[in-house]
Amino acid sequence: MPTSPTPYRGFPLRRPTRPPFLLPTDPESAELYGPVFGQADVTPLDSDLTRHHPGAGTPIGERITVTGRLLDHQGHPVPHQLLELWQANAAGRYAHQGDRHDAPLDPHFTGTGRTLTDAEGRYAFTTIKPGPYPLGTPDHAWRAAHLHFSVFGRAFTQRLVTQMYFEGDPLLAHDSVLHTAPNAAARHRLIATYTPLPLPPGRPPSLTYHWNIVLGGPSPMVAPA
Structure with missing residues (x-):
């Protein structure tokens, strides 16, 4: 029988230690304090992480396509919403200066x-x-392979972050982060299934996974990231 994961210790470190900073009340000014994810409109190339990177090389690793739907708690589609994805490379390292994992970076993959x-x-x-990566804790715990998803509402100030x-x-x-979900059913909803599907036009050959994101409802559909 697998042993229970060590409780995730990261949440206390992420809690704010200072009082909240009040933003201006008018929406346009508040938007200036939100994140900025590019000055151009979203294009089809933005959703293919194997192509929009520096140089002409190909990222190393297993090519996958993740498809699904964004739904409300009644199963209705949520159209025209901005989704973001970020992740480690195939070696389990993020292209970020804060990642101290000694796995190699991929010059052809921004993640x-x-x-x-x-x-x-x-x-x-x-x-x-x-790829998975170590948490760097005394018990030598590792994170399972995962993708980070960000779902925006009608403004950058309306944002939900979860993991797949x-x-x-x-x-x-x-995985201690996965096990912060309240029960087995909630954890199951965070796991994508391998589902052979016809790929959208223009997509190169890849393994396909299916995962729906369901917002709201009587029980949590996503876990903290």
Whole structure:
């Protein structure tokens, strides 16, 4: 029987230690304090993380396509919403100066992408399957392979962040962040299934995973990231 994962210790470190900073009350001024994810409109290339990178090389790793729908708690599609994705590369390292994992960086992979849901709430990302990585804790714990998703509402100040995992990953039973979800049913909803599907036009060959994002409802549909 797998042992229970060590409780995730990161949340206390992420809690604010200072009083909240009050933003201006008018929406336009408040937007200036939000993140900025590019000055141009979202294009189809933004959702293919294997192509929008410096140079002409190809990222290293297993090419995958993740598809699904953004739905409300009644199962209705949420159209035309901005989704962002970021992740580690195939070696389990983020292209970020704060990542101290000694795995190699991939010069042809930035690990970030974005897309808009269509009229039926559908989305698709093509990327490289991320590798697991160590948490650097005394118990030598590792994170299971996962993708970070950000869902925006009508403004940058309306944002939900969650994570998606892969079925069959042996590290799922040991991932302390996944196990912050309240029960087995909630954890199951965070796991994408391998589902052979026809790829959208223009997508290169890749393994396909399916994962819906459901907002709201009587029980949590996503776990903290």
